[in-house]
Amino acid sequence: MCKSLGRWLAVNAVIAGLAVAAAGLPPAHAADAAADAAVDAQRILAATDAIRNPNHSFGLTTTLIEYHNGHETDTSALQVYAKAEQGSGQYRNLIRFAAPARDVNKLMLKNGNDLWFYDPSSQASVRISPRQRLLGQAANGDVLTVNLSKDYHAELIGEEDAEDGDRVLRHCHHLGLTATSADVTYNRIEMWIDRDNNHPVKSKFYAESGQLLKTAYYRRYQRELEVERPTETVIIDGLDRQWVTIMRYSDYAWREVPESWLQRDYLPRFKPE
């Protein structure tokens, strides 16, 4: 409803999915399982989920650059606060726009399917649907929902080499994920996971029709919050490959996110740090 709601949400969706996904990656011990001849794809996926759900809440900054035909067309930045829900392990996110100027201090709350958009100028909190959150081309996001093993059935398609985001060839598990929940954004996902360390290398996301919606590459691994994580993701639009979004994650920090923040009534109370 807000003038820029759709566009804002689109970028937000990128963050809510990818930033959180990037925050936790498969551990080295999972690679042992991956090396096993009888690889259990679902177990690999579950191990990835377990790492994505650290015990502590955290925050990070995500910077996005959007390109079309190789030319930069848009930039934005968001502060992300994430907290895992005990039990489900699903992340709840509180996201603040730090750039561009027109969107500064707008907020989005994602607590399961309880999604709210808040515009400080009008003091208006608007509830949005999961699909509305993904409006806009920049909604390359949610390319990895947090707890994939709960929403998808995984199978091992094979072992194959795939180029990572730095164009380095990696030997990978190739997993196929099929949605088991009607609530997920993508009907199918393909994932390439490095056999040696279980780093995600590449993902492809499909609509129910089989249409490729986006391709994501993960790169610039460095140690953040005690784990090697990709700090940059390149997302290529599946419908128009000339649209590319690069997302950079920085300012990782363990950050207390009280439960009382994760509700609509808190949004007008949020104060930027």
Next chain:
Amino acid sequence: MVRSLALASLISIGGWAHATGAPQPPDDDAAALALPGVDSAAAPTHPSASLLVEGAFTEAAQRGAGNADAERLSLDVNDNSRLASTLSFIIGDRLDVDWAGAWNAAQEVNTLKQAFLSWQPQAGLLLDAGRINARQGVAYGYNPTDFFRADALRTVDSLDPNSLRDDRLGTVMLRGEQLWNGGAATALYAPRIPAKPSSAPLSPDFGTTNTEGRWLVSLTQRLTADFSPQWLLFGTDSGMPQAGIDMTALLGSSTVAYLEASIGRSPSLLSQALAQPALAQSLSSLSSLSSLLPPLPYPSSPYPALTPVPQNDSLHTRVSTGFTYSAPNKLSVTVEYEYDGAALGRGGWNALRNGSLEEYGVYRNFVNAQQELPTQQAVFVYASWNDLVIRHLDATAFVRVDLVDRSRLPWSELRYHWSHIDAALRWQDYVGGATTDYGAVPTGQTWQLVLDYYL
């Protein structure tokens, strides 16, 4: 539906067969991967303030009197500054300068939207003092539980409901809020300030927003994972309390339904209007400040002190309910039904339209100022479409329809975004008979070109 699901499953399985059995097309992502990434040294700052400079050129058709041009320059600032670890200062202010032709005839109107201190002694406890825009409600076009909307508009730059919420005066109040896991309770009190309403350009106009003591308590509690209704109780020094409720529900993955309602004993809007004819005069002066505000050409009575005179109290219900559906192609549509039990029904409205012109004008001015409906039933349809045809081009449109007299207000906007600048073209029209809700406005079609610069 079962057949559809089965078909979808087959498509899904077929899709996998394609993905796994057919040769993978060669990846051609080299160009994308060669694009420059984000320089970590260029990490963005996180300003707490936002500043908007807006210019607008308007051409409006005056019924039977040719066209009239108007220009406007606006400065809008919002800031949320942390003064100490538990203390913040929030301010929102908008300055509008309107003129027609000659700059030296410009009129300024300043709207001090908010200015208050917020103290957070504990994580879940907040105490505020100052002018606060205390907005309630989940509906889009009409908010029965937004109790502090009355008399909040000093000027109207756009009829878009979002702008009406953006550019309004807050109310001076004390507010406390306690938050907990899954819920919140709020209590506030807005005292009467013994000042007269002011049309002085830079006046904070406390005499308009704090005409009498008002209070509000609200409670929000999460009942299920995604259902958290809010209950409200609102009262004034002179009137009966009004109860309200706000609730939303998710229907599938693409639709949000909402219901907002209030109920309480009060005089009818007509009784209230005729008890305070002063508003006619204050709003007549207001109308001259904006070419977009529905002109108020009706004669006004003398300007007595505002003294609410409750008469003929009866139980009135106000409801706003609807849904927002989002299509996969980036189109979102909201359909809202609005009911105001204190407004005039068909018989009363027709009688007023055909009766005293002065009473008609006073009533119209009063309901405008209160942001109420002049008649009992209306429909509001709002659509927005992002990236229409080309990226960064957004289209927004709405129509308000008075279901009692069938008059309507269509409004639309095309907006293109650059990094710091937006350009927008707006169009609106008032359609209906001479004394209908929207047809009474002497302005016909209006075009407006808007340039926004965000600092």
